Amino acid sequence: MSTTALLEDTKLGPKAGGLYRHQNFLTGILTGGVAMFLGWLVAHYTVQNNANWGSDMVVTVTMAAWVVGFMAGIGAFNAVFRWMVGHDQDHDDELYAAGVSQGWRRYFKFCTDHKVVGTQYLVLVMSLFAVGGTLAMIIRTQLISPNNHLISPQTYNAVISIHGMIMIIATIIMVSGPWANFILPIQLGAKDMAFPRLNALSLWLVVAAVPPILISLFIGGVDSGWTTYAPLSVQSPPGQDAFAITIITFVVSVTVAGINTITTTMTMRAKGMTMGRLPIFVWGSLVAAGLGLYAMPAFLAAQSMLLTDRVVGTSFFAPAQGGAGWLYENIFWIMGHPEVYVILIPGVAAAMDVASTFSRKPLFGYKIAVGAFFGLGALALMVWAHHMFTTGWAPNLADPWMLTTELISIPTGVFFLVIIGTLWRGSIWTRLPMYWVYLFLWNFIIGGVTGIYLSDVPADQYFHGNMFVTAHFHYTLLGGGMIGATAALCYWFPKMSGKMLNERIGKLAFWVIAIFFQVTYFGMFWEGFQGMPRRIAAYAPYFHSANLIATIGAYGLFLGWVILLYAIIHSWMNGKVAPSNPWQAKSLEWHISSPPPLENFLVDPIVTSDPYTFGEGEPMAPAKQPSPATVGSTEGGAH
Amino acid sequence: MSSNHEDIKREQIAETVDGWTHNGPFHRRPSFRILILVILFTAFGVWAAVFFTDKIMPSILSSQMKSVHDTIIFFTILAAPVAALVYAIAAYSIYKWGHGHGEQAPPDGPPMRENSLTTSIWLGASTILVVVVLVWGMTALSSENQGQLRPVTIDVYGQQWLWTFKYPGTGVESNQLVVPVGRQIRFVVTSYDVTHGFWPNSLGVQIDANPGFKTYITADPNATGQFAVRCSQLCGLYHAYMDANGKVVTPTQFSSWLVSHGASTTSANAYALGGK
Ligand code: HEM
Ligand SMILES: [Cu+2]
Ligand SMILES: [Cu+2]
Numbered sequence: 011m012s013t014t015a016l017l018e019d020t021k022l023g024p025k026a027g028g029l030y031r032h033q034n035f036l037t038g039i040l041t042g043g044v045a046m047f048l049g050w051l052v053a054h055y056t057v058q059n060n061a062n063w064g065s066d067m068v069v070t071v072t073m074a075a076w077v078v079g080f081m082a083g084i085g086a087f088n089a090v091f092r093w094m095v096g097h098d099q100d101h102d103d104e105l106y107a108a109g110v111s112q113g114w115r116r117y118f119k120f121c122t123d124h125k126v127v128g129t130q131y132l133v134l135v136m137s138l139f140a141v142g143g144t145l146a147m148i149i150r151t152q153l154i155s156p157n158n159h160l161i162s163p164q165t166y167n168a169v170i171s172i173h174g175m176i177m178i179i180a181t182i183i184m185v186s187g188p189w190a191n192f193i194l195p196i197q198l199g200a201k202d203m204a205f206p207r208l209n210a211l212s213l214w215l216v217v218a219a220v221p222p223i224l225i226s227l228f229i230g231g232v233d234s235g236w237t238t239y240a241p242l243s244v245q246s247p248p249g250q251d252a253f254a255i256t257i258i259t260f261v262v263s264v265t266v267a268g269i270n271t272i273t274t275t276m277t278m279r280a281k282g283m284t285m286g287r288l289p290i291f292v293w294g295s296l297v298a299a300g301l302g303l304y305a306m307p308a309f310l311a312a313q314s315m316l317l318t319d320r321v322v323g324t325s326f327f328a329p330a331q332g333g334a335g336w337l338y339e340n341i342f343w344i345m346g347h348p349e350v351y352v353i354l355i356p357g358v359a360a361a362m363d364v365a366s367t368f369s370r371k372p373l374f375g376y377k378i379a380v381g382a383f384f385g386l387g388a389l390a391l392m393v394w395a396h397h398m399f400t401t402g403w404a405p406n407l408a409d410p411w412m413l414t415t416e417l418i419s420i421p422t423g424v425f426f427l428v429i430i431g432t433l434w435r436g437s438i439w440t441r442l443p444m445y446w447v448y449l450f451l452w453n454f455i456i457g458g459v460t461g462i463y464l465s466d467v468p469a470d471q472y473f474h475g476n477m478f479v480t481a482h483f484h485y486t487l488l489g490g491g492m493i494g495a496t497a498a499l500c501y502w503f504p505k506m507s508g509k510m511l512n513e514r515i516g517k518l519a520f521w522v523i524a525i526f527f528q529v530t531y532f533g534m535f536w537e538g539f540q541g542m543p544r545r546i547a548a549y550a551p552y553f554h555s556a557n558l559i560a561t562i563g564a565y566g567l568f569l570g571w572v573i574l575l576y577a578i579i580h581s582w583m584n585g586k587v588a589p590s591n592p593w594q595a596k597s598l599e600w601h602i603s604s605p606p607p608l609e610n611f612l613v614d615p616i617v618t619s620d621p622y623t624f625g626e627g628e629p630m631a632p633a634k635q636p637s638p639a640t641v642g643s644t645e646g647g648a649h
Numbered sequence: 650m651s652s653n654h655e656d657i658k659r660e661q662i663a664e665t666v667d668g669w670t671h672n673g674p675f676h677r678r679p680s681f682r683i684l685i686l687v688i689l690f691t692a693f694g695v696w697a698a699v700f701f702t703d704k705i706m707p708s709i710l711s712s713q714m715k716s717v718h719d720t721i722i723f724f725t726i727l728a729a730p731v732a733a734l735v736y737a738i739a740a741y742s743i744y745k746w747g748h749g750h751g752e753q754a755p756p757d758g759p760p761m762r763e764n765s766l767t768t769s770i771w772l773g774a775s776t777i778l779v780v781v782v783l784v785w786g787m788t789a790l791s792s793e794n795q796g797q798l799r800p801v802t803i804d805v806y807g808q809q810w811l812w813t814f815k816y817p818g819t820g821v822e823s824n825q826l827v828v829p830v831g832r833q834i835r836f837v838v839t840s841y842d843v844t845h846g847f848w849p850n851s852l853g854v855q856i857d858a859n860p861g862f863k864t865y866i867t868a869d870p871n872a873t874g875q876f877a878v879r880c881s882q883l884c885g886l887y888h889a890y891m892d893a894n895g896k897v898v899t900p901t902q903f904s905s906w907l908v909s910h911g912a913s914t915t916s917a918n919a920y921a922l923g924g925k
Pocket of ligand 3: 846
């Protein structure tokens with residue numbers, strides 16, 4: 011008997027869900043569109059009578075109206091509204107909101123089931139990568155020759171800015187979105203996240219945040235990079251206003267999601283799931299969520315202040331009126347540095363779990379790994395000004411910033427120790443997820459070592475603002491974080507989709523990505539050493555060969571990701587059916603069917619050890635199931 | 650856990666340690682093979698650093714640029730063995746303990762959850778490396794800030810999308826940056842509009858040009874030659890084209906260059922050679 015069927019067939023009253031029954035992605039878009047139009051109308055006519063407010067006001071109001079309209083249209087406010095007028099949701103309403111008996115349609119709704127949200131996040135992240143990746147191809151094509159006229163300098167600036175920001179948005183949610191929502195609650199032995207509605211809210215806020223930043227490309231764009239340094243950004247075209255609305259919306263989403271992850275981990279653990287038994291992935295997600303709560307509001311502050319500077323004439327960042335660009339830069343990097351660890355840590359944590367499973371060994375140095383996450387999180391709060399070494403701000407503090415930045419190498423080094431310690435004398439099972447762990451090691455070392463050059467103030471005076479920095483952070487973010495996330499994807503894909511990922515195509519994609527990645531960023535390091543600045547649409551002929559290498563590499567890299575995407579879609583549709591535990595792994599998600607049923611566990615699991623009991627003679631630890639009916643099928647699990 | 654289980658565990662751990670020392674012929678020991686890999690990887694890393702600094706980077710025209718080169722090589726010498734060790738162990742583990750990609754998981758490895766000796770060595774080594782790197786950086790930085798040479802001040806103005814250099818006291822204003830060798834150049838940098846990044850690349854220094862106030866940076870040119878001045882901070886539409894030519898010349902050449910750009914001979918000499 012399939013447990014999925016049990017809940018799926020539940021008969022709900024004909025009115026269960028109320029307004030939700032009629033709301034979906036499409037009604038969200040329609041309502042958003044109407045709100046946008048009304049917003050435009052109001053702003054436009056107000057502005058006509060007020061010489062102080064210009065097109066910036068119109069764009070801001072229009073974009074904000076879209077976000078609110080979209081969220082209302084998809085039903086994000088229904089429950090709150092009903093609660094306010096005294097008609098709370100009943101149980102049937104909640105089940106309806108969780109997607110019961112709606113089949114595939116629930117994926118297009120404001121659905122509160124954490125597994126639906128996780129899957130939605132995965133598709134969203136992949137779509138964002140597709141958009142960001144396409145923009146990257148435009149950038150690299152422009153740079154294929156020294157004075158290319160494929161796109162105008164204005165378009166070029168807009169494209170690099172939007173490429174950067176979309177990629178940062180996508181990488182921030184690439185692990186915490188799909189996996190901290192889908193897998194983490196199951197790993198804890200929970201039935202859902204602590205706040206299912208906030209979970210759906212966080213997802214759809216990201217969806218709402220995307221159109222403004224894309225629209226910005228068509229209303230003048232953003233010309234100051236994803237960092238939007240003031241005062242340039244104060245004078246940028248109206249695209250900057252749409253950009254700010256995107257960020258503000260996105261920050262709310264990340265904050266809500268972070269609170270949800272933390273609360274879930276602290277309060278929803280099954281009996282016996284002590285903090286010391288948490289899979290390392292949970293720890294990583296926890297630290298990253300906490301760090302996000304600290305970091306992201308600073309981004310909201312920076313962009314809101316920038317917006318008011320532009321729209322209503324405040325002057326936080328306008329030097330002519332007593333403002334300071336340095337103020338913007340500080341607030342930005344107070345967000346910006348912790349944010350890179352928000353991106354990185356969950357990916358590393360997932361890679362550690364994959365390393366343990368595919369080495370058939372307990373994670374080496376569990377405690378020190380947790381310590382490293384916290385250490386890194388703490389240090390991340392104290393290093394932001396290493397992005398400002400060459401600004402002239404606080405030169406007397408160069409030494410302390412250098413100290414904190416270089417200290418980061420210690421927890422970063424621990425990541426390597428933990429992974430190679432886990433590999434050491436393991437039984438290395440070379441399935442696809444493990445491939446990515448190796449690539450992670452290779453890339454992330456290069457990213458880390460180049461970071462040390464940058465942390466040295468005298469050396470940074472050569473490398474700052476130069477393609478070397480671009481290569482460094484792609485090695486860390488893409489080569490480290492995103493490759494870790496890809497390991498996670500290949501690892502949990504069978505659990506999420508119920509299908510095995512095609513490893514032949516997957517391994518082909520792996521080799522293409524692994525090789526062309528090196529080619530691309532080797533080219534960029536070369537450019538950097540030669541002295542090519544970042545973010546330029548044309549360059550001296552002297553830089554040509556290095557750029558050509560980078561562009562060729564980038565095409566290959568893009569192809570590699572397309573192959574992987576093909577493997578994913580192909581396997582999702584026609585893949586071999588996945589058993590519940592294809593990797594013979596031990597954490598709780600592998601004890602229930604693939605994909606898991608609604609509410610995951612029929613009987614709450616009881617946990618007796620951590621999931622790293624490889625070689626310790628407990629074949630199916632940690633969960634001692636009270637009765638065989640506890641969890642979905644376990645066939646294929648025992649060995 | 651049964652005591653029998655504990656025994657198995659202890660045995661497995663003993664075997665693990667064995668794996669490292671292993672009493673076979675010397676060249677077959679893991680430690681030896683890993684050492685070879687480490688040496689190879691390290692040599693490659695150091696070679697790459699030397700190659701990049703020597704062949705790819707612009708020439709050294711100042712002591713600051715020299716210190717950039719030295720830092721890259723020195724840090725690589727420190728970091729390469731660590732990177733090499735990670736690569737070597739990763740590569741070796743898959744060669745030695747790889748179990749293929751079958752449907753069934755291979756048998757479990759030894760339950761080696763931690764090893765405080767390894768961890769302490771690792772943490773100790775990384776702490777030492779951090780201290781070395783930090784002291785290196787602090788030393789270089791403080792020597793940059795206290796030049797021994799007599800200073801020459803040059804005012805640098807950034808504006809969208811052009812650099813202007815003023816040579817105070819001579820009345821000369823140019824889009825070309827000319828500096829005398831053997832003197833400490835003190836750049837006083839500002840901007841007329843948005844933030845720019847003043848980057849005379851072969852001088853190995855960089856500082857932002859901010860509207861509304863001034864920033865300072867010093868360079869000590871120690872060889873004559875040409876270099877590029879670039880803008881390193883995205884500053885709008887034509888940021889890519891915000892380049893200027895720079896050159897380091899002898900003080901006498903500097904003086905005559907100033908004269909050819911409209912300075913009086915006395916003011917040029919006083920500025921370029923003065924203060925003796
Ligand atoms: C040992 C570890 C690391 C050190 C010492 C380090 C150091 C630095 C420094 C000093 C900069 C500023 C360079 C400049 O603009 O002149 C920088 C830039 C950057 N780093 Fe790292 N980094 C490390 C690891 C990472 C990691 C793990 C990530 C992300 C996962 C990362 C992402 C970035 C990004 C995105 C930038 C550039 C941002 C921008 O200007 O647009 N770094 N890093
Ligand atoms: Cu940073
Ligand atoms: Cu510029």
